[in-house]
Amino acid sequence: MKAHLYTDWRDIPDAARGTVAALGNFDGVHLGHAHLLRTLQAARPEGELAVVTFEPHPRELFRPQDPPFRLTLPDERFSALVALGVRRVFQIPFTPEFSAMSAEEFVTGVLHAGLGVQHVACGADFAFGHRRRGDVAFLAQEAHDLGIGLTVVPALCDTAGPYSSTRIRRLLQEGYPERAAEELGRAWSIRGVVEHGDKRGRLLGFPTANIALGRHLEPARGVYAVSVRMGDGRVCPGVANIGRRPTINDGQVSRLEVHLLDFDGDLYGQTLSVALHTLLREERRFDGLDALRAQIARDTQAARDYLLATGGA
Template sequence: MEIFKDWRGLPAAAKGACVALGNFDGVHLGHAGVLRAAHAARPDAPLAVLTFEPHPREFFRPQDPPFRLSLSPERAEALAGMGVQLLYELPFDAAFSHLSAGQFCREVLHEGVGAVHLACGGDFAFGHRRGGDVALLARQAEAFGMGLSVVPPVSDAQGLISSSRIRRLLQDGYPGYAAMLLGRPYTIRGEVRHGDARGRTIGFPTANIALGRHLEPARGVYAVTVRLPGGAEVNGVANIGQRPTVGAAESRLEVHLLDFEADLYGQELSVALHHFLREEQKFPSFEALKAQIALDAAQARAMLDRDQNPAKPL
């Protein structure tokens, strides 16, 4: 997949695509429905996504707590896995936010990326102060000779599949249900940083990763799998939170990799949350904490082994 950061001056090979529009935070099953509709409408054209970085909500409300399900590299990887060939990841800044809906259609979609067909959800809004809706998009698309597919929302028995619903599931401690709506486990990707090394002193060394702009899921302990830089996956047990036993103030992700020893400082890991084991809690001593971590690790090992070997007898 090729990634372009501007709609201006694109090479001819990057134009003439069927373009799906939206933020695509999380790249969930609802987004997959938009991509399928886009491809079905024009299977002869390259499949493309036009999205924004940062997320417009981050630009307009920087004081909000982090809420992103997927940052730029994670989103790109997920879209590539769904067959997207071209990604227009446009910088969302003050100048871009002042483009009118008409300018967006003419300058970006028609003249810039040269879209032959568009696809979006029924709630797609665009342009200065979200002045454009799908009705306006339809009129503009017709005027510029672009096709348009407005894709109905994807739902399950519990309701609409959306990024906001997935966020709530993660914040309530249901990574398994979130994975069903994402089509894959929820993953936090980040660089391993130096911590206070307390885990090593009690026999459970951890890789410490800042949550950064990622949504903070429910605080507590998880069974996880960790993808290493070379692509190998290792099972682990992780804590997300402020570590009340040691009195830390900043929430972060700490991962203990099972049956694995290596120096991972400075390397980027992808940590997939599979099962929520327990809430974060404060222990009266490091010995009590050490005993509980041993229990957590054993539980995580058993649950992940069952996931990965479903036919194995109990």
């Protein structure tokens, strides 16, 4: 069955009403989120599985001065949710006007009248409404009065505590994409459109596809073994650099540059999803382009060896 995305909660078709829906931001769509969805599906197996989420993330609205922190932007989040069996994603625009909505209006106006959900699930710390004044106890009472079922799901934990997006962000920033993948249930990916760069990679003998990090979290700077999923579904092995290219004094903006192994073609304008598998080395400055070229050759071989050994691509 095809999955559907809805971005206007005021205009939901009748066919999309009556779902059982998990509530939350779902940044990263990690194992804790998968646990929430599985628990909801087990509680209401007859229901069509849905998610109610928000875009942008509330933190982006309230703290725009913060550095980018997102693990998944809408397209990647939607794909990850669909892979977990979600068939309808209600992506509510989180605007200043919406943020001023009371907790009661959210339950009665959005969940009940707007989306027509029959059952919802959330974590015990879920908060909503203006100034987060709605909590699980309030949701339970309002949902009961409206005939909406509720499942409150305890957090999924390991020896380090609850699985969380915050924990995964820290692992990526510290240079441990393998450990982040264990908590996500898949390799972490950056999805974006290939832009024109300065063609310096081509001059060095290693042409690269350049993708802006944009609102994505910036992981540890350095060189990674990656796999690249293209728009047609093909997956290619690759080696990527994330950083500011100190050898050529590239400035203050970090970028993702990925060289696809054994690939020859035009990628400009295409949307790629670049999955990080391991950090091969940290970013550093080299004494000239010849030294940089030699290191890129070593990095490329290291990425090839790693991906062949692990089946990463």
